[in-house]
Amino acid sequence: MMQRAAVVPRKGEITKKSGAEFMLDALKKQEVEVIFGYPGGAVLPIYDKLYDAGIFHVLTRHEQGAIHAAEGYARITGKPGVVIATSGPGATNIVTGLADAMIDSIPLVVFTGQVPTSVIGTDAFQEADILGITTPITKHNYQVRKPEDLPRIIKEAFYIASSGRPGPVVIDIPKDVAILEGMADEDPEIHLPGYQPTLQPNYLQIRKLVEAVSAAKKPLILAGAGVLHAKASEQLKEYAEQQQLPVVHTLLGLGGFPADHELFVGMGGMHGVYSANMALYKCDLLISVGARFDDRLTMNLKTFAPNATVAHIDIDPAEIGKNVPTKIPVVGDAKEALLQLIEQNGKKPNHTEWLHTINEWKKNYPLYYDQTNEQTLKPQKVIELLHEMTNGEAIVVTDVGQHQMWAAQYYTFNKPHAWVTSGGLGTMGFCVPAAIGAQLAEPEKTVIAVVGDGGFQMTSQELGVIAEMQLPIKIVIVNNHALGMVRQWQEIFHNGRYSHSLLPMQPSFTKLAEAYGIQAYQAANENEAAETLRKAFAIKEPVLIDMRVENYENVYPMVAPGKGLHEMEGVKQ
DSSP, rough: OOOOOOOOTTTOOOOEEEEEHHHHHHHHHHOOOOEEEOEEEEEEEEHHHHTTTTEEEEOOHHHHHHHHHHHHHHHHHOEEEEEEEEEEEHHHHHHHHHHHHHHHHHOEEEEEEOOOOTTTTTOOTTTTOHHHHHHSSEEEEEEEEEEGGGHHOOOOHHHHHHHOOEEEEEEEEEEHHHHHHHEEHHHHHHHHTTTOOSSSSHHHHHHHHHHHHHHHSSSSEEEEEHHHHOOOHHHHHHHHHHHHHEEEOOOOTTSSSSSSTTTTTOOSTTOOOHHHHHHHHOOEEEEESSOOOHHHHSSGGGGSSOOOEEEEEEGGGGGGTTTTSSSSEEEOOHHHHHHHHHHHHOOOOOOHHHHHHHHHHHHOOOOOOOOOOTTTTOHHHOOOOOOHTTTTOOOEOSSSHHHHHHHHHHHHOOSSSEEEEEOOOOOOHHHHHEEEEEEHHHHTTTTEEEEHHHTTTGGGGHHHHHHHOOOOOOEEEEOSSBBBHHHHHHHHSTTOOOOOOBBOOOOOOOHHHHHTTTTTEEOSSSHHHHHHHHHTTTTSSSEEEEEOOTOOOOOSSSEOTTTTTEEEEOOOO
16 A cells, blocks of 8 residues: 655645644754653653654653763754653653753753643642743743644744753643644744844954954963864864964863864863963963853962953853953854954964973873782773773763763863763763763764763663663773762862762672673773773674772872862872
């Protein structure tokens, strides 16, 4: 029997459909490739239509897993990750992911189910005021009251999530709205007079910056994740080379400028390298490109770049001057600003001595760790082995804590969109589901999930998704039998009183992986680590490796709270 061809409505044509049908057809118009979700009563009408809608859906094992997977997908592709969760607990389970995406500027469009409109406000079964809950942690949110509003709302949501400074948008759909039919234009015009992101920077501000660069003796670029969101890595490289400007990266900006480039100084901040932090402290002109001066980068604001004229390029005007007084504000898209700076081609500043000083810092104060005992396994060595065996070309996804900092320090990122981590919120449990999203975004690339033993146990159930889909993710547990960063702070600042930070009792992570049908190994010294990694990378299948590293290793360099970037501890003497 011949199938009837689908009727594609013409622009401006009014069609009659249920709310669920309008929703799924609108997602197709947005070219959504994958939805991460978990069904429940309030979204059953949506899932019923999803059954034969032709959109790929990933059933995670927890709603938190769904939203972190969507984040991983969005961080790699730059496109909004899409999530469906049911009402009540389903919706509240995604709150952490929304807050994470909001602070790290990750585009998401999240659909939550809601109780029928007739019982909203009555404390009905599985009712939660998700609009009230998520207002501070979303870029915008909606509650749909008529099915015919869905095509417009969804089109607006994708535009809002992905334009300007990206962020998460929630669309709350009552159950009856998903069922009821309405008449609507499926390709409506959208008009948002109150939302007009500034993309083109002001010409006069660009001129001020050009002149400041020409006059500077110790200029420095601070590059953040805004470079990656704007897809401006090539322009950053071209501008830095044109003006011979050294570049420091934030944690989330890694990969936006090649780490093997002679102008790359390193990562700055609490666990940044000596050369980067001293460059931030000593510079006379600081050009921030898409960085928001987070407290873990600046540390003590009173001593942050004390002698520098600060220029700040950012698409979000609210960030400029928020933390650091800014003399040259440039509101606009990072790529557009860099293109204009390149075009202006100002007089190159004479700062040969400055570059020589930075190179001496890099040479004399490199990252280091004690490698004397090959019978044990240092966590830093694990990261170095990962870099060596992947030629630095893998996508690295991390959780939060010591292993995150070691990965940032010892895995050299030369290309954009290869580093996925939770920055501003510092969300434990992020890694494993985010790695799922990253692998789906780049099926042919090697994805490594570097995770601590604490964070792994928060979302380890997502191994079920990895096994079911046979995603070839390599899960590397940096296992120090502790909440490592908590333990480090207790050692340094609380007289070694390890209050509830040690994890002596753990499951067998290898047996847990094997229970899901995933190959697993354990390593406790350098030789075992190298051998197990060779086995893991030789096959295109999921593998888990339990790396039993030294339990009391600390992350250095480190700037203690209240100290300035020039007051680092643990620097090689």
